[in-house]
Amino acid sequence: MQTADLLADSSGREENLLPLVGRTAAELEDLAAEMKQPRFRGRQLSRWIYHRCAGDFDRMSDLPLTFREELKRRFQLGHPEMLQHLRSRDGSIKYLLQYGDRVAIEAVYLPFGRYVSACLSSQAGCAAGCRFCATALGGFQRNLTAGEIIGQLLAIQSDAPSRIGHIVYMGMGEPLFNLDAVIQSVRLLRAEMGISVRNITISTVGVVPGIQRLAEEGLPVTLALSLHAADDEIRSQLIPTGRKWPLAEILSACRTYYERTGRRLTFEYILLEGINDSPEQARALGKRLAGLPGNVNLIPYNPVPGAPYRRPSSSRIQAFRDELEKMGRAATQRMTRGLDVNAACGQLRLQAADLPATNLALSAGARQ
């Protein structure tokens, strides 16, 4: 059986039941009142959902049985189904998750020693079309709702060993193409799960109107810009949306973001051998960013099958970094996490669509 069939067969979710994940504690109190329960039952419900990450109503032992039964008849919690999880030797865990309509996405648990982060998807698939990205190869399916975004975190947290306190929107999709839902999910993270907005990073391909709107929202998340080149010509070869929004406009929107929120930016730069990794390009990058506060995060390319790129050698990466630092620009190098579990954005789902299910199950088992 193809894994695509497995994806289609394995969803036990009732599509017609309304999800509770995504509702605020106040909305859950209203719901309890509407169901002729005291309002505090709604607060209890929200604690089960957002603090204890309960995946089913039967666990909610301090709620009266009749209330639980009625909830079950009318609602579902709305956790995505966990189709697969692959553990990397470095402790990161990559999840393939599926919603009730059988749309699959990826999310990752990332322990960093002092803190634990989760990488969430904002859309199923992506329409940005970046040439080096595995998600782009799979096309765009649909936007995720705020509840579906938070559902990823709850599903991971209910499975994962340590408490997740940091969130990065760096999974599948372009968050600023689904900004209403992303903003609502950030508000839920803050209000219902107690996650500080300062511990949240939203990564964008550079959607100028989205950056401008985010600057006005009063939610000082860290904005990460996927820069990947210092000039428009190379950038728009790698990132098709670069033709719509040139770098000058993107960086000016980033400046506005910094001025409004006081948050330093992160500039992501994937190093692709022979394309954007020369010392001259490092100097051009340093110049381009002059006066804009923020670090450059160098990302060694994570190979995607079929894509025509290679990761540069460590000495070339170091030389690029040295050049930037000479110009006074702090650069960090992102550790490649979970390379052995296909951690590049979108790779797991691509595999799930192509490979026989038995192969996937085997590779998952072998790595646990």
Ligand code: SAH
């Ligand atoms: N659409 C958003 C967020 C999702 S991608 C964005 O473009 O920022 C998150 C990050 O992973 C981006 O910086 C993206 O460029 C990077 N990325 C995608 N494919 C990659 C690959 N194969 N190797 C390394 N980084 C990759």
